[in-house]
Amino acid sequence: MGKDNILHEDELLRIKTLIDSANDIAIISHRNPDGDTIGCNLALRYYLKSIGKNVVSICADKMKDYYLNFEEANLFVSDADFLQFDLIISVDISSSHMLGFDDLEVGLSIDHHISNTKYAKYNFVAEDACSTSFLIYQIFKYFSWPITKKTATALLLGLYFDTGSFMHSNTDFETLHVAGELTKLGADKMKIVRILFRTMTLPQIKLWGRILEKVKMTENGVVVSVVTIEDVKQCGAKISEVDRVIDFLNMTEGGKLCVLLTEDDNGIIKGSLRTKNDEIDLTAISKLLGGGGHRKAGGFGFPGRIVESATIKILPK
Template sequence: MTREDFVPVLVDFMGRHDRYLVAGHMNPDGDCIGAATAMALALQSMGKEAFVYFDGSIEGYSEMTDLFPTLDLEEACALMDMKPCAFVLLDAAEDKRLGKGKDLPAKAVDFICIDHHVQDSIFARMTYAEEHSSATCEILYHLFRIAGIPINRRMANALFMGIAFDTGGFRHQNTTSSTYRIAGELIDMGADHKKILNRMFHTHTLKEMKVLGEAYRKAKLYEDGILAVEMTRADFLKSGAGPDEVSGIINRLSETSEALVTLYLRESEDGKIIISLRSKGKTDVAKVARCFGGGGHVLAAGCSLEGPILYAKEELLKAIRAQMQAEG
C-alpha cells in the first residue's frame, strides 16, 4: 500500500472513535516513545481522548522532551474494559512485541499498526509498513503532513527524538537526504535539536559510565569478528546501577573497530536475558533475532531469552555463526 492510499484510512480511523490507546513495543526506545507521543497529541488535537501504554520505562527520554504520560498495564486494561477504545500499535506489528500488553489489542474495537520493521506476521485490521523509512517517526511526519494534521512544537520534538534515535544521530545507513530534510523541517517547527541530541548521545551519569567501563572490561572478541559481552545483575550492582537503568551500551560497544557483529546480553530485573545485536553490514542480525522471536533491522536487532545468561550467549553465538555461514 502506498503512503497516499494509507492516509485516508488513517484519517478515517482517527476520526471514527472517541478513545484511543497508543502503544509501542516492549522496552520502548526513542522512536516508539516519540511516535506514540506525537500520535497521542495528534488525536488529542482532534478532540479525542488519548492514552499511551508501554511495557517498560520511558524515563531517560522524558528528559529530552515533554512526553505524553503513560498508563501501566492495569490502568490500560481497566480503560479498555470500561469503554470502547481503539488501539494504535507503533514501531511494531506483532502482538508478542507488546510484551506484557500482548492481550490489549483483543480488547480494542478497532486496531491499526504503523511500522518500519520487516514484517513476519500481520495481526491488525490494517498494518501500514515502510521498511525503508529510517524511523516510525519519519513515517508519521509524512502521514501527518499529507493528512493536513498540524505538527506543533511538542509533536515536532517527539518526532525529531524518534528519528535521531533510530538513525543513531543521523549516522546509520538508514539516514538519507530525506531524513535530513525532515529533521530540518522539524527544527523549523520548533524541535530543540541541540537539547535532544546532547541528551541522547552525549550525556551520561557516572553510574552509566561505570557500567560502560565494566562492559568494556568484559568484552570478548572472537576470531570470527563477533564481539560479545554479557552483563549479569551482579555486574550492574558493582557500578551502582540497575540493569534496566542504562541504555545505549550496545552502540558504544559496536564502535569497536574489530567487531563485525556485536552481541550484548543483559540480565534484567525479572531474570530475563535481553539481547541486542549490531552488524557492520555483512550479517543480517534481524534474521538472528527472529530465530528467538525477536525482531529489528538488518544492522540492529534484539530479542529476549530465558536464562541463564551463559546459555543464552551460547545460543546466540551459534545462531550468529550460522547466519554468517549462510551469507558466506
C-alpha cells in the same frame, strides 16, 4: 526511498477514517521502549488530544528516565482496561509479542520493520522508511495536521534514535530533509542531543566501564560482552542504563557484528545485536532467536542466567 514507496493513499485515508470514527484511543509503544516508539506515541498523542480525542499512551515496560524530559512522557501507563477504547493504535511494533499484552485486538499498526507480522486489523507498514517517526511525519503532512514545536521535537527524537544520530546507512536525502523541516518547525535538536547523547550518571559510567572491560571477540569477528544483575548492583546503576553502550561495541575494529547479553531481575536474558557490515542481515538472526529488528540492529530475549568463568556460559532459568 521515494515518497511513492512510503505513502499509499488508500492506507492513509483508512488511517484518517479510523481516527475520525473513534473517541477513546489507546496508543501503544513497544516493550523496552526506545526513542522512535516514544516519539511516535507522543506526536500522535499531542495531535489527537488537540482535536478532542480521549487518548491514553501505554507501554508495558517502564521507559528510561531520560525520556521523561519530553513533555507528557510521564503520563504513560503500563496497563489499562482495553475494552474502553474505540481504537487501539500500535506504533513501531513489529509483532504482537512486543506489545506486552496478550490477546489484544489492535485496530491499527504503524511500523517500518521488515519483520512486521501484520498482527493488527489494519497494518500501515513501510519497511523502506528509516523510522516509524518518518511515517508519522508523512501522515501529518499528507493531512496538513499542525506540527507544533513539541510535536516536531517528538518526531525528531524518533529520527535521531533510529538513524543513530544520522550515522546509520538508513539515513538518506529524505531523512535529512525531514529532519531539516522539523528543525524549521521548532524541534529542540539540542535537547535531544543533550538528553540522549551527552548526559550520563556516574553509576552508568561505571557500569559501561565494566561492560567494556569484559569485551571479547571471537575468531570469526563476533564482539561479545555481558551484563549481570550483580554488575548493575555493584555499580549502583539501573539495568536500563546499559542502553546505547552496544554502539561502542559496534565500533570494534575487525568486528563483524556485536552482541550484548543483559540479565534482568525476572530471570530473562535480553540480547542486543548490532552490525556495520552490509553483508550481514540481523533481521534474520533476531527472528531465529525469537526477536526482531532491522538489518543493522536487532534484539531478542529468553529465560536464563549468565555465569561468568574463563568463558561465558548461559544456563537455563
